[in-house]
Amino acid sequence: MVIASDLYGEDSRSVKANTFLNEQFDWLVEQEIPAYASSGNHDPVGSATDYVSLPDNVHEFDHKEPEKLYYPTKIH
Numbered sequence: 703m704v705i706a707s708d709l710y711g712e713d714s715r716s717v718k719a720n721t722f723l724n725e726q727f728d729w730l731v732e733q734e735i736p737a738y739a740s741s742g743n744h745d746p747v748g749s750a751t752d753y754v755s756l757p758d759n760v761h762e763f764d765h766k767e768p769e770k771l772y773y774p775t776k777i778h
Contacts, residue, residue: 703735708742724755731759736773741765 709723730737737760756762763769 703730703737705737705739707740709739724757727757727760731757735759736761738771739763
């Protein structure tokens with residue numbers, strides 16, 4: 703799954719939003735679905751992981767430098 707925009711809405715960086723995000727990524731882990739996230743302008747500065755720890759199946763692209771990633775790949 704590719705997430706190429708905001709993980710958060712402007713007003714939803716809350717404990718509830720973090721819990722929901724974690725639950726969705728955990729479901730992807732259970733289904734063995736890798737996820738690739740590119741932060742948007744409403745996400746926490748620097749990284750979505752400033753607010754929530756992402757599971758191992760999620761690759762978060764660098765927000766400062768272009769990055770190349772080939773699918774399929776194992777995410778550790």
